[in-house]
Amino acid sequence: MEKTWNNKAWFMVLPVLLLVAFSAVIPLMTVVNYSVQDTFGNNVFFWNGSDWYTEILGSDRFWLSMVRNLIFSAIILVIEIPLGIFIALNMPKKGWGVPVCLVLMALPLLIPWNVVGTIWQVFGRIDIGLLGYTLSSLGIDYNYVNDPTDAWVTVILMDVWHWTSLVVLLCYAGLVSIPDAYYQAAKIDGASRWAIFRYIQLPKMNRVLLIAVLLRFMDSFMIYTEPFVVTGGGPGNSTTFMSIDLVKIAIGQFDLGPAAAMSIIYFLIVLLLSWVFYTVMTSVDAEH
Amino acid sequence: MNLTWMAWTLPTALFFITILVLLCGMAVWEYASPGGNPRIGVLRFETTRGDRLFVSLLGSAFIHLAWLGLVGPNLWWALALSVVYAVGVFRYV
Numbered sequence: 108m109e110k111t112w113n114n115k116a117w118f119m120v121l122p123v124l125l126l127v128a129f130s131a132v133i134p135l136m137t138v139v140n141y142s143v144q145d146t147f148g149n150n151v152f153f154w155n156g157s158d159w160y161t162e163i164l165g166s167d168r169f170w171l172s173m174v175r176n177l178i179f180s181a182i183i184l185v186i187e188i189p190l191g192i193f194i195a196l197n198m199p200k201k202g203w204g205v206p207v208c209l210v211l212m213a214l215p216l217l218i219p220w221n222v223v224g225t226i227w228q229v230f231g232r233i234d235i236g237l238l239g240y241t242l243s244s245l246g247i248d249y250n251y252v253n254d255p256t257d258a259w260v261t262v263i264l265m266d267v268w269h270w271t272s273l274v275v276l277l278c279y280a281g282l283v284s285i286p287d288a289y290y291q292a293a294k295i296d297g298a299s300r301w302a303i304f305r306y307i308q309l310p311k312m313n314r315v316l317l318i319a320v321l322l323r324f325m326d327s328f329m330i331y332t333e334p335f336v337v338t339g340g341g342p343g344n345s346t347t348f349m350s351i352d353l354v355k356i357a358i359g360q361f362d363l364g365p366a367a368a369m370s371i372i373y374f375l376i377v378l379l380l381s382w383v384f385y386t387v388m389t390s391v392d393a394e395h
Numbered sequence: 396m397n398l399t400w401m402a403w404t405l406p407t408a409l410f411f412i413t414i415l416v417l418l419c420g421m422a423v424w425e426y427a428s429p430g431g432n433p434r435i436g437v438l439r440f441e442t443t444r445g446d447r448l449f450v451s452l453l454g455s456a457f458i459h460l461a462w463l464g465l466v467g468p469n470l471w472w473a474l475a476l477s478v479v480y481a482v483g484v485f486r487y488v
Contacts (some may be wrong), residue, residue: 114426133401136401136407136411137400137401137402139407139410140401140402140403140407141402141406141409143404143406144402144404146402150400150402152402152404154404156468157463157470158468160460160462160463161463164460164463164464165464168399186454225472233444372460373461375453375456375457378453379453379457382449382453386440389440390439390440
């Protein structure tokens with residue numbers, strides 16, 4: 108059967124296109140304009156060419172914050188994706204436990220990011236925080252204010268607590284959409300628990316997992332509020348991720364040119380990595 | 396409409412006009428030859444000509460950044476390299 112082409116349908120996406128233009132494209136164009144100029148305020152700009160890009164690309168500060176960001180995102184994906192799948196697999200599929208589990212899983216997602224940061228900032232304090240005080244009482248040398256490792260552990264735990272639920276809910280949605288016939292066929296074939304997971308559940312979750320990986324990668328790579336509230340980027344610069352560094356340059360130092368150049372580089376890296384994730388995962392999906 | 400807050404310059408305006416012309420060109424190409432010409436190239440996965448434009452533009456951005464970081468501020472050679480790269484992408488990817 109020959110496919111019908113009807114390009115009039117494109118008019119339907121016109122409102123979204125306008126919305127995206129105002130919320131994303133115009134600000135992005137402005138950032139590109141800022142990135143090749145210098146300003147001291149009052150809407151007066153001086154042409155600076157590619158110098159800000161050269162400065163950012165040659166700065167250790169930029170590369171170190173990017174490496175921290177990449178390590179952070181890798182750790183987050185390695186922990187949250189398997190943990191989310193594991194929890195989703197073990198959640199009840201029917202009965203009263205379903206709404207209870209769904210509400211419990213949704214709770215962390217409903218808390219605003221700065222509140223999550225405040226909760227964990229207090230939670231980790233060794234004088235009044237439940238986590239910090241308990242660890243100190245057990246003789247464990249924990250202090251996220253002074254120790255970079257403790258700061259990293261706290262920020263990672265906070266992110267896992269806040270966002271694993273998203274992976275769980277997405278995987279759960281994928282799991283409950285699998286028809287019973289698949290499980291019955293697997294039972295007749297005498298398939299093991301692992302075989303059911305590997306050949307039925309995992310392929311059926313592929314699309315939601317793609318969304319989960321993309322969302323968690325982009326969110327963790329652009330993380331700002333939670334670590335900023337908990338550690339402020341410290342101790343030293345140990346938890347200064349790219350977004351925190353960017354805000355320091357743009358708002359703290361009011362260096363709009365370098366901040367804009369860094370934003371563009373940051374944007375291109377996010378775009379590249381998201382495209383790679385998307386392409387790899389959709390290719391794997393197509394092969395299946 | 397006052398657009399001074401966007402801090403427009405001639406080079407950045409030319410850059411965005413080029414992108415717009417490319418997108419319009421792709422729309423005309425799609426109108427003349429619908430379907431996006433999907434094929435499997437050297438990357439071993441299916442790409443349409445829209446994908447190939449995206450890969451060309453993204454790659455060109457990184458070529459320019461690499462040139463700035465490793466060679467110097469004269470970007471004409473980076474532009475030439477990007478054009479060669481884009482032709483390669485449209486031919487082989």
